Amino acid sequence: MALMALEDDLSCPVCTEIFNDPVLLSCGHSFCRRCNKDHWTSSGSRNCPICRQVSPQKPVSNLGLRNTCETFLREKCTERKRDGGQECLKHGEKLQLFCQTDDLAICSECKKHEHVSHRIQPLQETVRQRKGKLKAALRPTERSLFTLQNDTAVDDKLSKFIQNQAQQTERRIKEEFKKLHQFLKKEEESRTAALNKEEKDKKGKIERRKKGRIRSLSERVREVEDALKDDDITFLQNYNSILNRNLYTLPDAQISSEALMDIPKHLGNLKYNVLEKMKDTCPYYPVILNPNTAPPNVRVSDDLSSVSLCSYRQDDPNLLPLHRNRMVLGSVGYGDGVYTWEIEVGKSRHWSLGVCFGLLEKPVPQPEIVFWGIRRDGDMYKFLNTPLGFKMTLNPEVVRVQLEDDYDWKGRFWRNVTFFNARTNSHFATITGVPSMWEHFPFVIPEDQSSTLHIIPGNNGPTVELVEQKPSFLERHRFSIIICVCFIVAIFIFLSWKIEILDK
Structure with missing residues (x-):
């Protein structure tokens, strides 16, 4: 009763509704601003609707x-929410309509006054439609959750692939260690433990990521299920935020080379590092090939030193299709200095060799030119990325590749890639002006079905020359020195000419 009496005191005498923007007249009476304006307009005078006193x-x-x-x-709104919140706060009638224009639940009186020209439909119809849309928006989330829970997602395939890599690598490690004496057993166990730890860490990381995604998706499903149980008004109030969250689909896990096993760490130069004294049985390879960069139709040898084409698809195709042209990269990139390695191509008439900007996962200034090398195609040799070609009278069976720093006549820093016939120690091609802003990775491309490209072991351990070359004073100021010399010569010639004229 007290609340009803207070509502009467707070009601406008003209419209009998709760005051909306109340104004005070000089006589002391209060009215809604709009009610007072309408009364003055209709009466043509500025008198009070109650006492008729004029307000100057x-x-x-x-x-x-x-x-x-x-x-x-x-307070009334809070009380109505406790009672179910089904009545209009302004008119006290049941909320049975929904204004699509204002996205608001209204009563029949609201429709007559504030929402005359708006799009109106029954409240229950709106709730039914929006529940249907919310359920439809939830389906992709439910499918993703089902996929994760049933081990069919990309993460699970990646985990199985890593497990397969680990198993094969472990087998190769054991085969290598069988060739050594019993005193190497301790080293074998330590390396196997390191391999198993890496496998466990990477699979554990994937499992943690999977559990996190399952937890996130489960929370979405639970949130929607709880929202569907709410009353209509609460549901509509939370509808947009819940819908937006469920329209956003968690992105699939991005596969990167870091997610796979670091096979070169376990197999690269294995025997050399384990038993340095046994040079003859433990060769050192200046370039270790990375099998993670090999496409399905290229096989990398167990010791990571040879590549060949396969006429069949391997059982464990690489999940990272980084290259489309059978390119296999070395596992280590080379920076400043001089680096040399040799590749046995044998009698093969089709192959490509050179260097490139790593796995091509980072943007480069000139995307169309990211590798530099030569290609043999029958009797012709061609520079990659250019139409230039040449022939040779003596085809090399072992190609020596040398990557070194260089400075042009303006003192700018570049790199050169030079190719030699290793058997005759004769130079036959050089690529100059190779950008130096990133490390360069060796690459090989086998293109002959019957041949294998093989990295030649170093004779006495590492043959890569890690020499930091700095330009000399003459190299850095070559252009300025040439200009100065030319200027001095010109002055000398001019003075000589003047002297001859004076003598005459």
């Missing part, structure tokens, strides 16, 4: 009354 001044806002009305409406 402009009505002022009744701030105290307005704050009291707003507080009353908030």
Whole structure:
């Protein structure tokens, strides 16, 4: 009863509704601003609707009354929410309609006054439609959750692939260690433990990521299920935020080379590092090939030193199709200095060799030119990325590749890639002007079905010359020195000519 009496005191005498932006007249009576304006317009005078007293001044806002009305409406709204929140706060009628224009639940009186020209439909129809849309938006999330829970996601395939890599690598490690004496057993166990630890760490990381995704998707499903159980008004109030969260689909896990096993760490130069004294049985390879860069139709040998084409698809195709042209990269990139390695091509008439910017996963200034090398195609040799070609009278069976620093006549830093016939120690091709901003990785491309490309072992351990070359004073100022010399010569010639004229 007290609440109803207070509502009467806070109601406008004209519209009998709770004051909306109340104004105070000079006579002391208060009205809704709009009600007062309409009364003055219809009556043609500025008199009070109650006492008829004329108000010469402009009505002022009744701030105290307005704050009291707003507080009353908030309290009433809170009480109605406790009772179910199904009645209009302004008219007291049941909310049975929904305004699609304003995205708001309304009553029949609201439709007659504030929402006359708006798009209106029954509240239950709106709830039914939006529940259907929310369920449809949830389906991709449910499918992703089902995929993760049933071990069919990319993460699970990656985990199985890593496990297969680990098993094969472990087998190769054991085969290598069988060739050594019993005193190497301790080293074998330590390397196997390191391999197993890496496998466990990487599979554990994938498992943790998978559990995190399952937890996130489960929370989405639970949130929607809880929302579907809410009353209509609460559901509609939370609808947009829940829908937006479920429309966002968690991105699939991105596969990177770091996710796979670091096979070169376990197999690269294995025998050399384990038993340095046994040079003859433990060769050192200046370039270790990375099998993670090999496409399915290229086989990398167990010791990571040879590549050949396969006429069949391997049982464990690489999950990272980094190259389309059978390119296999070395596992280590080379920076400043001089680096040399030799590749046995044998009698093969089709192959490509050179250097490139790693796995091509980073942007480069000139995307169309990211590798530099030569290609043999029958009797012709061609520079990659250029139409230039040449022939040779003596085809090399072992090609020596040398990567070294260079400075042009302006003192700018570049790199050169030089190719030699290793058997005759004769130079036959050089590529100059190779950009130096990134490390360069050796690459080989087998293109002959019957031949194998093989990295030649070093004779006395590492043959890569890690020499930091700095330009000399003459190299850095070559251009300036040439200009100065030419200028001095010109002055000398001019003076000589003047002397001859004076003598005459």
